[in-house]
Amino acid sequence: MSHGVAIGEVRHMSTAELEPPPDRIPPDRAPRERDRAHRAVDAVAADLVARGNLAGGEAQAVLEAQAMMARDPELMADVERRIAVGSTAERAVYDAFASYRALLAGAGEYLAGRVADLDDVRNRIVARLLGVPMPGVPNSDTPYVLVARDLAPADTALLDTSLVLGFVTEEGGPTSHSAILARALGVPAVVALQGAVELAEGTVVAVDGSTGEVVVDPDPEQQEELARIAEERKAALTAATGPGATSDGHKVPLLANIGGPADVAAALEAGAEGVGLFRTEFLFLDDSRKAPSEKKQAEVYRQVLEAFPEGRVVVRVLDAGADKPLDFLTPAEEPNPALGVRGLRTLLGHPEVLRTQLAALARAAKGLPVYLEVMAPMVADRTDARAFADACREAGLQAKFGAMVEVPSAALRARSILQEVEFLSLGTNDLAQYTFAADRQVGVLSRYQDPWQPALLDLIAMAAEAAGAEGKGCGVCGEAASDPLLACVLTGLGVTSLSMGPTAIPYVRAALARRTMAQCERAAAAARASESGEEAREAARSVLSGE
Numbered sequence: 001m002s003h004g005v006a007i008g009e010v011r012h013m014s015t016a017e018l019e020p021p022p023d024r025i026p027p028d029r030a031p032r033e034r035d036r037a038h039r040a041v042d043a044v045a046a047d048l049v050a051r052g053n054l055a056g057g058e059a060q061a062v063l064e065a066q067a068m069m070a071r072d073p074e075l076m077a078d079v080e081r082r083i084a085v086g087s088t089a090e091r092a093v094y095d096a097f098a099s100y101r102a103l104l105a106g107a108g109e110y111l112a113g114r115v116a117d118l119d120d121v122r123n124r125i126v127a128r129l130l131g132v133p134m135p136g137v138p139n140s141d142t143p144y145v146l147v148a149r150d151l152a153p154a155d156t157a158l159l160d161t162s163l164v165l166g167f168v169t170e171e172g173g174p175t176s177h178s179a180i181l182a183r184a185l186g187v188p189a190v191v192a193l194q195g196a197v198e199l200a201e202g203t204v205v206a207v208d209g210s211t212g213e214v215v216v217d218p219d220p221e222q223q224e225e226l227a228r229i230a231e232e233r234k235a236a237l238t239a240a241t242g243p244g245a246t247s248d249g250h251k252v253p254l255l256a257n258i259g260g261p262a263d264v265a266a267a268l269e270a271g272a273e274g275v276g277l278f279r280t281e282f283l284f285l286d287d288s289r290k291a292p293s294e295k296k297q298a299e300v301y302r303q304v305l306e307a308f309p310e311g312r313v314v315v316r317v318l319d320a321g322a323d324k325p326l327d328f329l330t331p332a333e334e335p336n337p338a339l340g341v342r343g344l345r346t347l348l349g350h351p352e353v354l355r356t357q358l359a360a361l362a363r364a365a366k367g368l369p370v371y372l373e374v375m376a377p378m379v380a381d382r383t384d385a386r387a388f389a390d391a392c393r394e395a396g397l398q399a400k401f402g403a404m405v406e407v408p409s410a411a412l413r414a415r416s417i418l419q420e421v422e423f424l425s426l427g428t429n430d431l432a433q434y435t436f437a438a439d440r441q442v443g444v445l446s447r448y449q450d451p452w453q454p455a456l457l458d459l460i461a462m463a464a465e466a467a468g469a470e471g472k473g474c475g476v477c478g479e480a481a482s483d484p485l486l487a488c489v490l491t492g493l494g495v496t497s498l499s500m501g502p503t504a505i506p507y508v509r510a511a512l513a514r515r516t517m518a519q520c521e522r523a524a525a526a527a528r529a530s531e532s533g534e535e536a537r538e539a540a541r542s543v544l545s546g547e
């Protein structure tokens with residue numbers, strides 16, 4: 001969710017499946033159809049790349065990955081085969097994508113995340129061949145609330161925020177890629193709302209990005225009340241500036257999650273005190289066969305480091321696998337990729353990739369006054385942590401080495417992990433996934449992704465207490481940190497820094513500035529004493545607003 005309230009009329013994303021008729025063509029038309037298919041694919045791929053260039057950041061990487069899907073040579077070979085036996089270009093594309101989709105489904109992999117991307121590519125190519133408008137964002141001159149089954153990155157990347165007041169999706173958990181991209185736009189959004197696509201076109205809805213509520217046909221009083229709440233939030237926002245701290249001066253550095261240099265401007269504008277999570281995998285998406293060279297990586301890292309002179313920059317080494325597969329590193333045949341070779345496990349199996357990345361970081365930081373910190377994703381135990389710390393030392397890296405806490409075992413044995421590394425960073429997206437055994441990409445399981453769940457709060461508290469006892473830092477860099485109320489609770493649990501998408505920083509800063517540390521601790525205790533995520537949220541809200 002983004003914060004704020006949007007009130008407006010529903011406009012649906014045009015998702016009607018374009019199914020071309022199964023017309024047959026005579027053999028002499030095949031060359032022409034082949035040519036049409038090639039031109040449509042090229043145009044769509046070029047359009048996706050152009051959209052990516054405009055959007056920058058994480059969106060660019062996702063769009064470029066989509067362009068690669070469009071240009072997939074095997075897919076094109078299948079299209080040509082179908083044309084050769086009498087299909088029209090549009091029908092051949094439609095059918096070839098359908099079998100590719102089934103193949104993905106059979107692989108069982110990160111499908112939920114990728115199918116929306118794949119369908120979007122197919123719709124674009126088929127629409128182009130049929131000469132009908134591209135599927136996607138509706139044409140409207142007046143502002144509206146966009147409703148969609150799921151949002152394809154190509155659409156979220158270039159949404160006109162002067163027209164889109166907010167959006168609601170039926171699919172996609174709160175930590176899915178579309179939700180993260182949506183949040184980056186900074187308009188109120190509610191994801192994984194069951195029944196969203198049934199909302200009638202033109203109905204007025206109020207979308208509260210902070211609570212996740214969508215009020216259908218709000219009466220004038222409700223509209224006024226919601227608008228008043230939104231105004232209050234805005235006023236609180238402008239009142240708070242400077243470093244993150246509670247009203248009694250307990251400092252909680254507010255850091256930004258970024259995917260590359262393109263996100264730095266937004267981080268600086270939001271007043272980020274540094275970067276708490278630099279997701280480096282976006283750099284690796286350009287080439288599906290090999291890692292970028294040390295020189296290329298160093299250039300990109302340096303651009304980010306230079307933007308935060310004297311600030312803290314936490315770089316996460318490559319987190320490949322599961323929802324972020326890379327062809328040259330991720331095993332193709334894993335029965336359960338989220339439980340498979342991913343994150344640090346991938347890097348330990350490909351030490352040369354880790355070595356190159358660490359060498360690039362050492363090169364990038366040379367001579368800069370920045371506080372570089374480097375952390376590994378998916379650390380499960382002390383052996384993992386030691387292997388990572390050893391690799392960092394061998395690379396001669398002048399940096400603090402840390403471990404992400406994304407697996408329950410790491411939270412349970414945080415103290416032992418801290419014998420090897422200097423800080424912890426809680427990746428609450430994956431920690432929730434593994435605590436509740438609920439795939440973070442599956443919309444119907446999104447209840448388990450609620451970071452307010454007391455079990456998750458217990459694990460966070462364990463990690464934070466262990467770090468406190470060792471005199472070391474323990475930050476949060478998962479989506480949990482971007483919820484202003486939860487940010488107060490996390491602070492109360494003993495978390496020492498919060499890292500989030502830049503657009504959330506002002507809201508979190510304002511929320512912390514209004515509470516004392518003692519209030520945050522009371523809210524944390526009340527939340528942990530609850531029996532469900534919903535109860536925990538209510539309990540914390542009542543502590544934090546009642547004093």
Ligand SMILES: C=C(OP(=O)(O)O)C(=O)O
Pocket residue numbers: 277279319406426427428429430431477478479
């Ligand atoms: C920050 C996290 O990493 P990612 O979302 O990139 O997996 C997390 O899992 O919370």
Ligand SMILES: [Mg+2]
Pocket residue numbers: 377406427429430
């Ligand atoms: Mg993670």
